[in-house]
Amino acid sequence: MREAALKIENGAPRVMSTARLYGIRMSSLDFPDMWELNDDPSVAASISPTGVPLPEADQQRALERHIAHWEQHGFGLYVLHRVKDGAVIGYCGLISRLIDGEPETDVAYALKPAYWGHGYGTEAARKVVDVAFRSLHLPNVVCLVQPANKASRHVADKCGFQFEKHVDHAGLPHLFYRLHA
Template identity: 35%
Template sequence: MVTARLSLRQPAQVDAAAILGILSNPSVAQHNPSDLVTELEDVEELVGRWLGHWERHGFGNCCVFEEKTRRLVGNCGLRWMTIRGDRVLNLLYRFHPSTWGRGYATEAAAAVLHWAQESLPAELVVARIRPTNLASQRVATTIGLRRDPAFDDQGEDGMDWAFTNRS
């Protein structure tokens, strides 16, 4: 998947060190402290889980690269999960702080949401966001998701607000 400035592709184990450079940054995990990863082995295991989802479902979390520099700057994608008994597509995105404010998360998330609406039109897409994570909420609402308290759920680090594509 390619956007104006980014390319998104299935992760590979060779990406683990660059992913560690993002997920080990305390600013990236500020709203989800349990997601902080500091060991390469843990990232390799995480990439293995991402690849397992790809193998089972044909889609999943993507590595996001700047088209111009080919630098890995984040991850964005979808994964199946269950919220309150309903199977949904969880939209997730994480980017290195050096890219914040450039619209990369919005650009990547919009592309992934568009893919979901074209490929899996009957499925509910949910972005789970902490009430204090205003930047992530802006990404969700900018791409057309709406606050949907019916899917609010307790996350590992606290309450997650739901933003969905439900009309």
């Protein structure tokens, strides 16, 4: 099965960096920052299955799943910090998902609204794509975006992803993009 091929022997680097950002492998210490991000109604509108912030216990379980994902797959989400001041601005990384019954590696990202519109999402997503192709040697990655999320569609376009199809994910319609190595 293809899922076995996605188990990476050495895994992704624990830290990644760009000119303006650095990302550190997500850990349990990140819950306060992730709670702040995910509890924002503007963010939840695009990343929560219900469109509203999830209860604290659900967010804690989600963080635990993301931490376990690193252990299982050798890659996952990075908590993003600005280089100039260390501020936590969001997350970006790779998540293994079943989409339409097929295992895929999704480039996922979310930023705090104060950091929208500065190119940070594109910068982080490009670096994660680089990790996927250069460090993990994945043949391709995908990106799921809710149709109304124009900013995330713009990030996918700027990173070179190509629209492939419409899918349902987490009970919601999404645009499915793919980028080949």
